[in-house]
Amino acid sequence: MLVMNLLKEQIRDIVDFPKPGIVFKDITPLLKDPDSLQLVVQQLAAPYIKADITAVAGMEARGFIFGSLVANYLGVGFIPLRKPGKLPYNVASVDYTLEYGNASLEAHIDAIEQGDRILLIDDLLATGGTAKASCQLVEQLGGEVIACAFVIELALLSGREQLSAYPIHTLITY
Amino acid sequence: MLVMNLLKEQIRDIVDFPKPGIVFKDITPLLKDPDSLQLVVQQLAAPYIKADITAVAGMEARGFIFGSLVANYLGVGFIPLRKPGKLPYNVASVDYTLEYGNASLEAHIDAIEQGDRILLIDDLLATGGTAKASCQLVEQLGGEVIACAFVIELALLSGREQLSAYPIHTLITY
Numbered sequence: 264m265l266v267m268n269l270l271k272e273q274i275r276d277i278v279d280f281p282k283p284g285i286v287f288k289d290i291t292p293l294l295k296d297p298d299s300l301q302l303v304v305q306q307l308a309a310p311y312i313k314a315d316i317t318a319v320a321g322m323e324a325r326g327f328i329f330g331s332l333v334a335n336y337l338g339v340g341f342i343p344l345r346k347p348g349k350l351p352y353n354v355a356s357v358d359y360t361l362e363y364g365n366a367s368l369e370a371h372i373d374a375i376e377q378g379d380r381i382l383l384i385d386d387l388l389a390t391g392g393t394a395k396a397s398c399q400l401v402e403q404l405g406g407e408v409i410a411c412a413f414v415i416e417l418a419l420l421s422g423r424e425q426l427s428a429y430p431i432h433t434l435i436t437y
Numbered sequence: 438m439l440v441m442n443l444l445k446e447q448i449r450d451i452v453d454f455p456k457p458g459i460v461f462k463d464i465t466p467l468l469k470d471p472d473s474l475q476l477v478v479q480q481l482a483a484p485y486i487k488a489d490i491t492a493v494a495g496m497e498a499r500g501f502i503f504g505s506l507v508a509n510y511l512g513v514g515f516i517p518l519r520k521p522g523k524l525p526y527n528v529a530s531v532d533y534t535l536e537y538g539n540a541s542l543e544a545h546i547d548a549i550e551q552g553d554r555i556l557l558i559d560d561l562l563a564t565g566g567t568a569k570a571s572c573q574l575v576e577q578l579g580g581e582v583i584a585c586a587f588v589i590e591l592a593l594l595s596g597r598e599q600l601s602a603y604p605i606h607t608l609i610t611y
Contacts, residue, residue, distance in 0.1 A: 275526065277525035277526055280525040281522075281525070287525040289525045289526055291516075291517065291524070291526070291545055291548065294505075294514060294515045294516070294517065295492060295514035295515065295516060295548065296514055297508070297509075297512050297513050297514050300505075300508075300509065300514065300515065301509065304509070318469060323498050324497050324498045324501060324519075324523070325501075325517075327498060327499075327501040327502045327505075328501045328502075328505040328515065328517070329505075331468075331474075331501075331502040331503075331505060331506055332505055332506065332509055334471070334474075335471075335474065335475065335478070335506055335509070338471050339471050340468060340469035340470055340471050340474065341468045341469065341474065341502065342465075342468070342469060343465065343468065343499075343502070345498075348455075349498070350465070351451035351454040351455070351461040351463045352449065352451055352463055352465070371465055374465065374469065
């Protein structure tokens with residue numbers, strides 16, 4: 264609880280973004296505070312220090328920040344999961360439905376090897392659509408999703424239900 | 438030279454991406470190799486360990502990876518420079534010209550304070566358009582650009598000429 268309260272001080276509410284009625288959780292104050300950022304990385308990684316994680320995967324774009332930091336902290340590589348058309352080599356792809364339409368995520372076909380133990384990292388667990396698609400993408404390539412870890416969870420949106428097949432770790436709940 | 442040669446082994450050429458005639462430098466093998474990734478971070482940060490950097494700024498999206506890692510290594514905060522419409526709070530913006538059209542970059546108006554000493558990080562120095570716009574954005578907000586550091590420089594594209602006002606540090610030159 265102490266960690267959550269400390270971190271909440273570095274999250275800013277932005278009303279009516281990206282559209283009226285939504286209160287957006289702005290993490291940029293947290294990113295700018297080195298102690299808070301380091302605390303987030305340690306706390307995201309802590310449960311997995313002895314989990315034999317072989318790589319961390321992070322979703323474009325804010326997941327790149329926390330994902331690469333956690334990968335570095337755990338001493339493993341980082342795998343970017345990207346929006347369509349961004350990755351230059353041959354890709355695997357998963358389509359999914361978002362609140363406002365359809366989306367897809369891509370990973371290089373050689374990004375993950377059979378038996379890789381993947382920790383998925385993103386900044387926010389909302390409806391869980393992007394995270395579920397990411398898990399499917401990892402599995403499609405032969406990897407095992409050991410857990411999904413998020414800085415922030417919006418509990419009212421029930422993202423955990425989409426991810427019931429996986430262990431979930433979140434630092435801040437609203 | 439040794440470092441450059443070691444790192445070049447982790448960069449993959451992708452022919453005809455994003456369009457025919459272009460050879461794209463794919464950094465995903467480097468990201469997946471933890472020793473190479475750590476070496477890149479150390480080498481990017483090395484000249485600035487005693488430069489009193491107050492924050493690292495990184496450009497969306499691959500700059501988020503290296504920028505946040507270098508920020509963490511230097512013990513300072515990270516400032517994301519983003520594509521239009523992504524940042525939720527009030528933003529400053531710089532428009533610039535790319536090879537294929539126009540683009541703009543945004544930063545929160547409170548991301549940088551007067552007197553901040555900023556290290557700019559991106560994966561690639563190509564024509565220098567994005568980097569120059571990033572420098573202008575930092576200065577517009579009252580920051581000083583101490584240097585621009587890149588993993589890869591495509592020397593034939595003469596990006597350094599656009600950035601002649603700033604110290605440039607690159608690890609791998611093609």
